Amino acid sequence: MAEGLATRLSSGRIALVGFGLLAGSIASAIKQAGLPTKIRAVSSPSTLKRAQDLGLVDECFEYGQVEEWAKDCDLILLCAPILHILKTLDALGHVSWAGNESAKPCLVSDIGSTKVQICKAGARLPRPFRFVGSHPMAGSEKRTCEFSDPAIYENAYWFVCPPEGTDESVYAPLLELVRFLGANAVVFPPEHHDRTMAWVSHMPQMLSSTLAAGLPERLLKHNYQHYAGRAFRDMTRIAASGWGMWHDIAVTNRDETVLALREVREGLDKTIEAMDSLDVVDGAMPLAEGGNDHSESLARIFKAGNDGRASLFVPGRNAAASFSEITVQLKDKPGALLSVMQPLAQEGLNIRDIELMKVRENVAGTLLLAFKTPEEAARAVNVLRYLEYEVKER
Incomplete structure (x- = not known):
């Protein structure tokens, strides 16, 4: 899949405009996979410095340098807030070489949370740009590139909203990126989105x-x-x-x-x-036998x-449902979480999601753990049962 992405990007250059958590996570996944793709970050000077220090980027530009950062890209992905995306689309339409039919084609997309207004603005871009809107259902309360997570898109829905009648070959690099990141592409009209x-x-x-x-x-x-x-x-x-x-x-x-x-x-x-419409109980008196409390x-x-x-959880319809989940009854003692997580880590098991359920004072909680495959979940069950934990597969 990594090879497919490299093949789709002829010159191997992606511009990520607005280098926060989500852009940084894309860059982190590409770097982790060792792809030759050049990552061009466009952001504020302080953010660019942090991205360089983290080794996430190859080239850096500030937002106003649109003439420079938009050149020679196979894919431009706008990762800023929605109104900033709209301003950037307008700026792209006014670069000096916009409208040049001989320039190398460049796919432009975005990760904004709404699509109709963005797709309308993107449709106005001249050649060599072709715009296809998109929106990954992924994120975190963290916002900056320091918290980049190469697995953040795994199993997430990623909406792709091409103009009506657009051939899939136009946005094939975007679909390849979505697959490479482990997300599930959903092609959707912007209005439906x-x-x-x-x-x-x-x-x-x-x-x-x-x-x-x-x-x-x-x-x-x-x-x-x-x-x-x-x-x-x-x-x-x-x-x-x-x-x-x-x-x-x-x-x-x-x-x-x-x-x-x-x-x-x-x-x-x-x-x-x-x-x-309910007939409420008067004081402590129950309803008369055979009575109707009108609660239908x-x-x-x-x-x-x-x-x-x-x-919401119909099998095969919810992307997150493809994770294999187990529940673990925690022991009511200090270090209870560590005593579960540490042996799984030592076994080389990668936990994809975690939730602490049913927590009350003086009562042990239930830990929900998600794994990418049933085989990993089965191994986790065996490890924890050996340690005498009460474990159930979901």
């Missing part, structure tokens, strides 16, 4: 922020919010997201996100109506919720 992301990403962010921002004064004045359980903490986890990135998403996918929020509001109204409507909502949640 933004409509889908509005529901599964952008609306949940707005809902989480609204929920955390709406903590009522009757709780705050007594500091009762500290009693929040896992449900509230999980639902508000992404409320910690920075506004800068979400500003760009909000202004470039406003209509679809508002539609999704209105649909959720309609669902909440139905839940409220179902709750209002709420039960249907719960059943539909069960089905909706289960649909």
